[in-house]
Amino acid sequence: MSTTASVSVAEDAAVSGGHAGTPVPALSRRAGALKGEIVVPGDKSVSHRALIFGTLTVGETQISGLLEGEDVLNTARACAALGAQVERVGPGAWRVHGVGVGGLSAPTDPLDFGNAGTGSRLMMGVVGGNPITATFDGDASLRGRPMRRILDPLERMGVQVVAAAEGGRLPITLKGPRDLNPITYESPVASAQIKSAVLLAGLGAPGETSVIENEASRDHTERMLAHFGADVRVEPYGEHGRKVTLKGRPELKPAPISVPADPSSAAFPLVAALIVPGSDVTIKGVMTNPLRTGLLITLKEMGASIELVDERVEGGESVADLRVRASSLTGVDVPAARAPSMIDEYPVLAVAAAFATGTTRMRGLSELRVKESDRLAAVTAGLEAAGVAYHVEGDDLIVEGKGHAPGGGTVKTHMDHRIAMSFLVMGFATDKPMKIDDISFVATSFPAFVPLMTAIGAVIETAA
Ligand SMILES: O=C(O)C1=C[C@@H](OP(=O)(O)O)[C@@H](O)[C@H](O)C1
């Protein structure tokens, strides 16, 4: 896909789920045990970064296993609009001809990132590191999300915020300076998006840019920087934190990327298999990067039968097949320090907790309030609709599991894919079916969710 070809990719039904239209309600109900072997799509975080790093090298980067979800396709379009040649050569197989660090051209139109926090925030860092002006925009969900957390460090580096909506929200226009200041930035929240935006901008600065975080967040940017030949140093910081330091203005070299299966997508069939009696499901080749395995650790503490089979390294990341069997779960206390390693998995953990026996306390969930929706509010509303007892204390969610759940309600998904998938999973095991108001945003991260779940025996009905 050169810039022109990008249009045809976006309109290809095989790779676009599409969530721009009218809401599509859906219902899930109890059926028999879930059985079989499945492969979930490529990791969303790695997919965004593969396209972005491909854009920042001179030469051709080949990507396999790319997630062809709406969020990532929007990043592909943005990379093309900034001068890269981005081409789809087969299912999940993409080629990027990059323009090199500092080589981006100003886009003619605003860059539309749809629903994607990761795409928009990482690309703000990329644009900030180039002497160009670009406007960033997105859907109603993305327009509601905080961007000051990215603008603050970028302004310290000399990036100009030409325009922004109230509260530092999208649409935002940024102008990258000719000479960027390298900085040391102590991030107020453990966020891989903040860390990555600063490091990506730092590629365009002379000297060393460092990011300090007090809890380690996912490290795909650091790994990919090293993979593409940058000089990057990672040191421990405090009890759980890290300091990442990058030497600016490197020449990045093209390198192949094989995207492993997304643990955040695997979470849905995984929890489904645990809560539907008699299930036995294997999810192949799931990334087991230790900064992404908080859910596995937590579910195992709850008594889940999850076997890691054939642990191996693929494309620089550890992966394993996950064999999951229906299990009797027990409530646990999930420490706040674990949150960065399972931040997107709390909605589906809350579903598992509803089917556990006893109390599950999930601590330190403030970041859930600023995702595609206020996930703390959306999850509690969903639990309410399913007749599950819960309460919220400060930033902690406490779910009172009874081993089963009545169901029977309708859940508002608020343009949030993970809320939609979590409560459809819940409906596979509730006494009465669960309904959601809109399934279309599933295309954001997991376009094949319905066919994959159906293939292992789940029942999902849509109005369409
Ligand atoms: O860097 C990334 O790829 C992501 C980081 C996380 O966000 P935060 O950085 O806001 O924690 C996560 O929620 C998101 O789905 C993907």
Ligand SMILES: C=C(OP(=O)(O)O)C(=O)O
């Ligand atoms: C929070 C998420 O993504 P993003 O921030 O990229 O919109 C997610 O996928 O759950």
